[in-house]
Amino acid sequence: MLLIPCPWCGPRDESEFSYGGEAHIARPREPDALSDAEWADYQFMRTNPCGWHREQWLHTHGCRRWFNVERNTATHAIHAAYRIGEAPPLREPAS
Amino acid sequence: MQRYSALNIARHAASGHRHWEPAWRQAAPRRRYRVLIVGGGGHGLATAYYLAKEHGITDVAVLEKGWIGGGNTARNTTIVRSNYLWSASAALYEKSMKLWEGLSADINFNVMFSQRGVLNLGHTLQDMRDIRRRVNANRLNGIDGEVLDQAGVKARVPFINTSSDIRFPVLGASWQPRAGIARHDAVAWGFARAADSLGVDVVENCEVTGIRRENGAVVGVDTSRGPIDADRVGVVVAGHAGVLADMAGFRLPIESHPLQALVSEPIKPILDTVVMSNAIHVYVSQSDKGELVIGAGIDAYNGYGQRGSFQTIEHFLAALVELYPIFSRMRLLRHWGGIVDTCPDASPIIGKTPVGGLFFNCGWGTGGFKATPGSGWVFAHTLATGEPHPINAPFGLDRFETGALVDEHGAAAVAH
């Protein structure tokens, strides 16, 4: 049961949030210019790492804001939460 | 291979069971194999068995990083059914179902496939439309099935909640009599023993750390027990498919999620079938040991921790008690999680990859156990011939490019 630090509201129980999957996948500006493979890559292909993962969360039952979280998918440790548009906070490679 | 039978048990009883042989050899990996299978779960071991049995290819090793059957094979709720909506899926799961029906005899290992039937409940008018559509498709595809009304459900599960205070009433169900459950561990052990007896090396405690490639084709793997060369490599690692794809330099349309399950304390037989519900999201069966085996959907986030969040369990249980109020006083004995690799269309990927000679079998999501023999059978064909069998042809990685998804979420679409 995660404790998620919403950048707007502070730490809240996971049950208040919805998950949005991998973050920083920008929608192509000109989809028509892409090949089918490139479009598939945007739509479906995911990094899915075992380890640190930057992902989107929505504070559904709170401020209703989307934000990003860097979380370890193996340990569930949360390194940081940061707002949309912000750069991910630095993380010591060893941590 | 020592034959397993009641008679042989009696014979061995006389000598205190001191002369049973190992079910499979503790094989050490050789330097080279014709075919390597990465992942010693049910699917990988079935692949090895059918490679040897159906294609005569026995120069095969199954590489397992821990103990065989220790991943999702050991963690699932063992439901076997083939009542899928789309013909492509139906063909795949029905192939598997037919193999299940003869499996214990085929591999001389009782996998306890219990065809006690599966009910998929409908709670809304749209659920019932979807059920009828699916069962009609099943029947025309040669798969058994019936549509039951509420009384028909009640006849099979007398204690199901049909009172007026249930939030979403039970309007009916689809019923597949040939569906059921099996003993999960036995599937891994049985296939391992059968494959071993045909000459396959089952190598435990051998973790693949790299996939070696030359000129765009696979030439072998690096492992914790040294490099191993191979002509073809089949990767069947369930939740870790993305990690192995990363080793081979490509990405998959897969996300790995926790999937949790739980059992109650064991009680005397009360539930003689398997009951699944999407709207009141839970499924339950009773193991031969008497435990209620309970599961539902995945946890929302990506996770490799083999654990999810307890709120998910709370939701399973609310659904359980809503549907079966007599279970309220039963108790949660043990809960656990596995890692499932989910595809956008809830269908697996079985076939070629961008790397020559390297084949993946993954993306089974929450439903891989039921497919174990069928998955192994078609993947063996794919590894033996280099081309997919017609049954797994629709399940190629290329479908994400062409748009030919096999959308098994479809039947559960809501909104109107």
Added chain:
Amino acid sequence: MTQPRRLAEGGLIDRGEPLRFVFDGRELEGYAGDTLASALLANGISVVNRSIKLHRPRGIVGHGAEEPNALLQIDRGAVTLPDRRATQTELYDGLEARPAVGRPERDPGAAMGALSPFMPAGFYYKTFMSPQGWWERYEQVIRPAAGFGYAPNGPDPDVYDRCNVHCDLLVAGGGAAGLQAALTAARAGARVIVADEQARFGGYLLASRAWIGDESAQAWVARTVAELAAMPEVTLLPRTAVFGNYDHGFAGLVERLSDHRPPGKRAGPRERYWRVRARQMVLAAGAIERPIVFGNNDRPGVMTASAVTTYIRRYGVCPGQRAVVFTNNDSAYAAVEALQAVGVSVVVADAREECSAAAAAARDAGVDVRPGSAVLSAHGRRQVTAATIGDLARQGQQRVPCDLIAVSGGWNPAVHLHSHIRGPLRFDHDLATLLPASGPDYVRSAGAAAGVFTLAEVLANGAEAGAMAAAALGFEPVMASVPTVRDDDPAPGALRVLWRAPLPSEGKLPAFVDLQNDVKTSDLELAVREGYRSIEHVKRYSIMGFGTDQGRLGNIVGSGIVAELLGENVETVGTTTFRPAWTPVSYGALVGEELGALFQPVRTTPMHDWHVARGALFEDVGQWKRAWYYPRAGESLDDAVRRECLATQRGIGALDYSTLGKIDIQGPDAVTLLERVYTNNWRKLAVGRCRYGILLDENGTVLDDGVTARLGEHHYLMYTTTGGAAAVLAWLERWLQTEWPELDVYLTSVTDQWAIMSLAGPSSRDLVQDLGTDIDLDPQAFPFMAVREGHVAGVPARVQRASFSGELTFEISVPADYGLFLWERAFALGERYGITPYGTEAMHVLRAEMGFIIVGQDTDGAVSPLDLGMQGLISDRKDCLGKRSLSRPDFRRDDRPQLVGLTPDDPEVVVPEGAQLVHNPDQSTPVPLEGWVTSSYYGARIGHSFALAMVNGGRARHGERLTAWDLDAGAIAVTVTAPSFYQPPRE
């Protein structure tokens, strides 16, 4: 009534409050403060159950969560409780218990024992394979033999409570270490929760004869608990098990509130589920004494030494009259003392060659201590009658009469809660067990749970853990001076690792590793012989540790034996994962009140009660209750729907449309948002006009549809489907926030703020006029697909002219609180036009006659707008979500399923929805599928049955004849047509 094994004095029971209870039909008596187990022992009941597989008689072994045998069925009927451990069941007046397996006396299944040689580990895997398909028949015999009890036979009459709390420190376990930790942290100012699964705090101190400072251990417990109870920020939770420890400081606790009271005196919730988020945790759940395996070690009268001590000292019950104590460490000398103190003669088989100080002290006190010895086997069937004690070094053996064998093989710290959060474990060679290694920094184990056993050290260790937690929380801990401790009970001390005793000279006897599952050492040997070498394989093959005790007694012993068999050390062999729950927890408690109407919210419209009064039946759509149809007396669904449809065509039909999703969109970039999410063009939509649009997901399949109205320069109102409203809003918000933050546009859900009455039919304009309105209803001034704001019936209203039925329609939106007023007013004035309420079923018929789709019924998540024939709605001058996917090869295929109409040959036959379309249903399977029926009705307005369907390449197949096949309805001949059946009247 007499309690033959009850001591005349001593124990923490109240001899002044006798409690009557029934076991297996026998009326017995115990005292307040007893557990069911202590009361059974007091009554001299040795056999409490039968073993699950071999039906061997079994007695009580332990005194807590580790008990493998005494699983009893408590009470009857809907309130019965299966699988209850007698050791954790508080006795109450009127308790009724019976064995879960077989009968203690004259058990009909006892013959199973004779079949034991034919049922070694894994025998199921080797047999019952033929004839093929017979497994279910074998199961008919096998299944009833399994299971430890019976489910209740009716719905649970009890209620359960749930609360969410935050605390600075959660202390799991209220024994010496836990209380000290709590006290230290609480004195420093921390908000502390202390939970203990027993009815009273104190843990092992309740059976201790130690002195702490100048008071007895029990007095120290009472004083400490009193001090904690007096602190406002401390919550003491007895009868509360911390069952699970989860990520980020979340722990689950269940408190028993009423099960310990007599049935007539229970009030309020049965249990309370505490969802605790703790900043720090001290895990002080103690340790569990493990046995040593020997021949016939399952005979009633074989118990753990600590259980013997506990029963004597805490419950005033002496479980035997002549005892053998078998140990490999010092802690069992507490049992020796306890037995001796109540006059029981004791022989000690101490596996250690060297006589420890504790052993020497016992010998000095006159006890027959035999160093270097082991119990090799027990004798007796329904009660131990003797033990064979053997010399470990010299093979000699002797039979010693006894009725009690108290065993100690060392201690296993309860590392479960540490392990739940993947806290690492390390193998400690001195204790020969697993100890918590460093885990998450907010979690500390203390006391016996951390492998600390000497009381003075336990108290110091607990205080230290509490102080460290307090310091981590930012409090300044005051280290209280640890009181001097005098404890004559020895700690385990040096241990001789011994997992199983050698074989006695009489040869191999059944020796059990897992009592609950009848797993013997021979089963482990067989598993290893057959190549199941990983401890997980051994466990799964032999089912060791899969019982309700989760292998608390046997798992480490099993690992030790497997290590010996493999010639490896225990550390390498390892053990299996500890999984939640620590002890079983009721589903009811975890569910609380989230059932029925609270399972998911029920949403109703402001006119709901009117529909109910009018006899409507309802359909669940998402969380909404929508009126489905309004049958009159004697009407079937079909009758009612035909009537409702015709009333709409001929006069006025009134539909409660309030459930439609409504999203208010405002801002200068509102139209840009619409352009990006809808497939069609929005820039030219004039104020006061509305337009139909479809939303696609990025995969190009239809997500939702609806009409959007332009209310002002930068103001739009988007209607969504009833079920899709929340998802569409969330989806739009997501794109705005994550991808298009530059757009100046704001979304507000106004679904619940507006009630909508849709008036359809030729007289609808007249009725709106009659209701009174300041809106010009003239068709020129207020054309189709226009929206106007003003008043209707004297209340503010927004009127929209769209039509889902093809009839002249005015959709009147009013603030929700006016909904019922408008509805009733319209029905009062509309009587002259024959106003008739119609429900979702008639709505579906009317729209289907028009060929309008319902997303989710006619589409299934794989359907693109091209498949629906909506090419015209896809703008080629702009991009929108999902559009790129439409040009992928598979979406361009001619033979994709496409929306068509169907007319059955027989105009009275309605094809079942969900029927499949084929050429010839009688050909051999698999029959090629040509499509499926999505919507199908009798069209009252058109006078015949019809359907909508998806047919492969269907747009090019109009006129083709197909067979609709349904498993119940059979084959129905149909003709493919265009998906449009009703010619709406022209204005």
